[in-house]
Amino acid sequence: MTHPTSLPLTSDPAQHPAVFAAAFNSGDPAALAQVYDPAALFVPSPGTTATGAQLHRANADFLALGLPITVHPRHTYVADDIALLIVDWTISGTAPDGTDVHLTGTATDVARRGPDGRWRYLIDNPFGTA
Numbered sequence: 001m002t003h004p005t006s007l008p009l010t011s012d013p014a015q016h017p018a019v020f021a022a023a024f025n026s027g028d029p030a031a032l033a034q035v036y037d038p039a040a041l042f043v044p045s046p047g048t049t050a051t052g053a054q055l056h057r058a059n060a061d062f063l064a065l066g067l068p069i070t071v072h073p074r075h076t077y078v079a080d081d082i083a084l085l086i087v088d089w090t091i092s093g094t095a096p097d098g099t100d101v102h103l104t105g106t107a108t109d110v111a112r113r114g115p116d117g118r119w120r121y122l123i124d125n126p127f128g129t130a
Contacts, residue, residue, distance in 0.1 A: 007031050009118035013083035014076040016111050016119045025068045032059055037112050037120040046130040065101055067093040074106070081113040082122075089126065105129070 007023050010016055016035070023031040033056055036042075042050045044058035068091070075086040091103040108128025111119045 007034060009034065009116075009120065011113075011117050011119070013078055013085065013111055013113070013119045014073060016083070016121070017071040017073045017085060017087045017089075017107075017109075019119075020121070021069050021071045024063070027063060027066070029056060029060055029063060032056075032063065035120055036124070037114070037122045040121050041123050042121075043123075043125040043127060046127045062091070064096075065091060066096045067091050067101055083111045083113075083119065085109040085111060086128070 007019060007026070010019050020032075020035045023035050026032070036055065040051065040055060042055040042058055044050055044061070050058045070090050072088040073085065074088055075084070077084040085107070087107040087109060089105055089107055091101060093101060095101050105127045106129045107124070107126045109121055109125060110123040112122040113119055
């Protein structure tokens with residue numbers, strides 16, 4: 001995996017899941033952090049939430065798998081500067097410790113357009129249907 005210091009954010013909310021996947025697949029925690037609003041909330045497992053530094057630590061656990069994520073946006077609903085994104089995703093392969101990994105879900109995410117016109121996750125709920 002490469003380690004960019006930044007990735008371009010998008011002005012199209014329907015493209016935000018692809019931006020997230022590119023940041024995730026870079027393996028760079030700093031690049032991944034850029035796709036989140038400063039006030040973002042992450043749901044690393046159903047019923048558990050994380051914000052701030054906890055959000056970035058929870059994402060680091062997923063990055064530590066060393067496996068790429070694939071995303072397939074299903075729906076994008078936009079109202080002014082807020083977007084609801086329904087996205088099917090998969091992380092699958094062999095982890096660095098040799099274990100087989102197959103994680104899949106349908107995310108129910110909320111993104112917010114920032115003052116710069118770029119979209120960032122406000123709520124990242126990868127297990128949105130659980």
